[in-house]
Every structure is written in C-alpha cells, then in structure tokens.
Amino acid sequence: MTSDRRRAGLLVAPAVLFLAGFFLGPLLLGVGVSLGHGPGGTPGFGQYTRLLGDSYYWEVARNTLGLAAAVTALTLAIGYPYALILTRAGGVAKTLLLLLVVAPLMVNVVVRTFGWMVVFGRAGLLNALLRGLGLPELDILNSWTAIAIALAHVLLPFMVLSIAATLEGLDPALGEAAATLGADPWRQFRHVLLPLSLHGAITGCLLVFALCMGSFVTPLVMGNNRTMVLAVLVYQQLTVTSDWAFAATLGLVLLALVLAVFWLQARLARRLAA
C-alpha cells in the first residue's frame, strides 16, 4: 500500500511541480506586483482600495460578467442542438460538421476579428445583404452585439465538443427504452437525454465563460469605451500606462470573479446531480 502510494506520488509529482512552477509561481508573483508601487496608487492594498472604491471599475466588472454570461448562453443555445446533430450524424456528414465547428480555431484571433469587422462594417457584407433585400442598414460594429457574436463564433467549438463528448458516451438504448415506454421525442429529450448530458453542458459553459472573461483582442478591436471589459483594462495598464501594479490587481480580480462563478456552477452541478 505504501509502495503504491509512493508510486502514485511519483506519478503526479511532475504535474504538481509543473503547476507549482508555471501556475502558482506567476500567480504569487502577480500578488506581489499588485501590492507594489504604481503610478496610480499607493503600495500595499492601495491598488485594491482604488479599484473597489470606484464605481467605474464595478461597472466594468459587471460588463465583463454580463458579456461572458451572454456569450455562454448564446453558445449553449447554438451548441447543444449542434452537438446533438453531430453525434447523430455519421460518415462524411459528421466529419464535415466537426470541421465546420473547429474551423474558427484554425484562424488567428486577430485575423478572425478583422474578418468580423468586414462583415459588420457599414460597407460590409451584412449591410450589403440588407441593402439587397431592401431593408434598413445596421450599425452594429463597435457594439456589445458585434462583440458577443464574434466571441460566440470562436468559443462555440468548446461548447459543442464538451456536449458532444458526453452525448457520444450515452447508450442509444436509453432513448429507445424511453420510446418503448411511450415517451414522445420531447419527453425522451427532456427526461433522458438532457439530464444525462448536463455535465457536458456545464463543462462547456465553464470553458466558454472562463475564456470569454479573459478575451481582450475582440473587445479591444471591435469595441469602444462603452464596451469596456476588465481584460482590455489590464491590457491598457500594461501597454499604455505601464502601471503593472494596477494591471496585476485587475488581473487578480478577474481571476477571483472567474473562480467565484466556477464555485457557483459547481454548487449548481452538485444540486442537479442530487
């Protein structure tokens, strides 16, 4: 038993050392930097009091959470049916559907964002289409809508693949058994498929939410001051004002928000499982 434990300890040691060195180390460094001196605050907890005592930063935090929640909801609404179709498809259709959903990940985020700008621009594809149909033009570039659509596009694979992985693992006989017992397709979905695939959906939601909270290229390029999020503020503090202390503070607050949402989602998952 002791020998087994030692072997297990040795096996996990590289992963533990890796995390300690490359995750905890930088995190602690970030905490240290956040307590240091910056141009806009005093050393110690000065940066934290500056951030927490200012309604502007609360507003930006709300924006960040709201955007991440909206993108998560959007990707779930599109991703779940897509994953369902993907798992039920076969042969070439399945390969094509899979390729279609992972395609955004093969394009650099900056290029992809500029692509969306071409689509949403006033002289862009969307408005050309609307003009062609005799409909009024839309001015959605530099808005929350445009940012949410662009982010949902790139984060959709994380949702689809998480749900599809769970759905693939389900025994098809479960649905058939429900049908034999008289359940119509909706009831089969509602009472069999949905509860059993919930963990995949929750995993997808966690991934999309966390990635969205940290996204800055799309909100930076496709947004403006009205669409400010924490990640863009961190980027500004690092690249324009060189205020590392405040950037680290903002980064840690961002991390705390993500962890808080993870904790809430874990509680929800436990409750649903019970």
Add this chain to the structure above:
Amino acid sequence: MRIVSTIALGALALVAGSALAQDKIVVTSSGGVWLESAKANFAACFKQRTGKEAEISVTASNEIMQRLRASPGNPPIHVAVLSETDAIRAGREGLLDKLDFAKAPNLKDVPEVFRKQWNDFAVIQNFGAMIVMVNGEKIPNPPKDWKSLIADTAAGKFGKRVSFPSLTMPWGPMFHWFLVQQYGSEDAVFAQYKAMLPNIAKYWVSPVEALNMFAAKEIDILVYWDGRAYAFAEENKWAKAYIPEPGAFQSAAMLAKPKGSPELAWQYIDCVLSPKAQLGHAQMVKYPIVNSTVVYPDDLKKILTPLAKVRQPDFAQIIERNPAWIDRWNRDIR
C-alpha cells in the same frame, strides 16, 4: 556513468550553443515593409561589415521591455527598437547602455535633438508624424488646420465618417499632448473629444483597423501616420494626405543597445545610422530619417514630413500624465 556522460554532453551542447549565439545578434523591427527594410538595409550592411548574421525579430516595444526586464544584464535582444516612452523608461531602469560615439561613429551625424530627451540611452532611427488622410472625391477641400478639422467634425460637417486615434493606442498620448499644445489645456482637449464623439466612426486603437476602414471607404477622414498615408495615397488616386497647420507631433522608432548585449551590437547600430542604409530605409518605408548627411531625392523629399513641421513631444511629461489621461478617457469619452 550514463548520468555523467549525459551531463557532459549537455554541457557540451550548452558551450556549442553559446558559441553559435556569438555568431549572430538578435535585433528587433516592426513587421511588413519595416522588416523588409531592416533585412535589405540594416542586416545586409551588418553582414557585409562583420560577416555575421543579424536575426530580426518582429517584436512590439512593450514586449521587448518585458523581455529586457526579465533578463537584466543578459538580454535576449541585442539591438532593440523601442517606442519613445519605453526608451525613456528602459534608460531610467538601467536596462540600456549609453550611446558610444567611438563604437558607432555615424552617431556624430545625428542631430542632438534625436537623442537628447533620452539622455543618450537611445537614438531615433526614423521619425514620422500623424497627419490627415482624406477621400479627395468626397472632401476636395479639407480643413487646413487641426482646430478647424476638429470643429467641423464636432459640427457634423462630414457625418459619422471620421476616425481619430484613441488615447489608448500606443501613440495616442503623444497626439493628445500635441492637441493640448493647440488648445492650451487638457480640459479643453477632452471637451473636443467629447464634442466630436457623435460624429466619430471610431477612435481607432489598431492601425490596421484604421487603414481598413479608410480603404473600405467606411470613413472619409482618417488621422494617420504620414509614411503609410502617403504610400496609400500613391496607390489610390482618390485618397489624399496632408499636414494640417501648425504641423504635427513627432513619432519615432528608438534604437537602443540593451545592457549586457555583445559589442557587435554597436556595429548594427552604426549600420542603421549609416547614410546608405538610412536613405534605403527612407525610400522603402517613406519616413524621414535622422542622418543629417543624407540628401533625399526629389520624389522622396516631397512626401517626407520636414523636421520643421514636427514638434517633438515632452515624453517625460507624457509618462507622468498618461495614467490620469487614460483614466479620464475611459470614463468620459463614451
């Protein structure tokens, strides 16, 4: 025994690696035509002089700063091209060597104004100015001066088809400083930003995004860098570029030798500042250079912003005021 031989081989590999590293230096550049020019003009000169390679890394100024801070005294970059403010910060933080006139003799032909603010820790490689691009078909007679341009934009004369740089883009604070000189106070300039906001398609943060908007004719007026503006106007007859009165602020690429980099780095710096490489660079990137012995050919002379037309910002003041400016910009201009 096996362990010993592995360690010995590893040590040998490290020694060989460091020997190889001395056969080249690592320098930085911007991308695109800048990279092409660095290869054709600077690295070629360096190779000719020393027989060694200059490996050119396309790296942004803020990233260079992080790398230099991470390895003080043993920099992974041997000649850095930095932004003006980063060059001042790097000098203050002891990350750079002072310019050495004996080791880079071409420095003597560079006027003092191109290195004074940096306390001789960096020298301007080339400079430019932020000027105005217009769609000449739609706006044949654009405002002659900055104040009229801003007033007309605020009045909606051009519709929502104007784009100015955002204060949060890397050279935004310099443009802001320039406008403060025009209007006399920060408050007055922020009032102008706010007044223009309803008619601004976007305060741009990315140069690519800005030029894309102009090229797609989504906007008719764009405040942009002179070299790129003139190059675009040359290829697109509908586009015009001009310098509004009373000129523009100077925007520059700063050349510096990080502390601890090999002596060979001076040869590269000297090459960059040599008359031949400077002229070649100006011809390729279409920005003015700093070696005073260079004589521009006529076709180049007419599109390069003359030194008399540019004002060099007070970078120390910008570094000090910038956090407050950015904070106000984020809160007010929305």
